[in-house]
Amino acid sequence: MKISRIKDLLGAELFCGEDKLDTEVYSACCSDMMSDVLAFVKDQGVLLTGLVNAQVVRTAEMMDMACIVFVRSKTPSADMIELARESGIVVMKSGYRAYEACGALYSAGLKPVGNN
């Protein structure tokens, strides 16, 4: 699924990564616990989270993720956006709650990360 489709499905507002909306992603995960996100090392492309701090961006960077979606209209700080821009990560926010956002992406064919 292209990141642009994720943005459309979630009615999301983009903060950075305009030039990467054509990137294809194949799976996603959703968590507010970054420790749990780091426990998986498959190629998940998208992180959905309600947690807003710099460690979300660093976790995504460590996991080679392409896109972060903040749910419930949570807004990242300018520092976080800059950090993501430096790492080439697309950042957006959606008014959807985590469960709704996951449901929308799942129904449209974006699958979860397999256990490793």
Place this chain on the structure above:
Amino acid sequence: MSENVTFHFDVDGENFSSAGEASVLVKKKLRQLGISPEIIRRVSIAMYEGEINMVIHAEGGSADVTVTDKEVAIVLSDRGPGIPDVSLAMQEGYSTARDNIRALGFGAGMGLPNMKKYTDSMEIETKLGVGTTITMKVKLS
């Protein structure tokens, strides 16, 4: 690579939001050295977890990374409180992190288990009231 490459970082224990900066820099350096993405990811996740641990539990410390033609070695050293029971600390889900750390997305008790999982070897030297040194190695092939 004929010569070893080393990096040294001081990890600031005062500021949680800067935790992980050293790991991000190491990741970039390893990319420049042409190391495979899979190895880079394992090294950087293990180091990142270690860095977070040093900030949460030990008010910072130092990180030294050495790249040879055979492996990447990461040595994380702190002067924190030490780990009273290493085998307990190695259990998935066991954490002594406070609730304010959980609110930041960490403290799930996955740090040390993840570090072990993503590296080929991990050694913990710890002494109560003195500090902890963790040495991790990831083979390049």
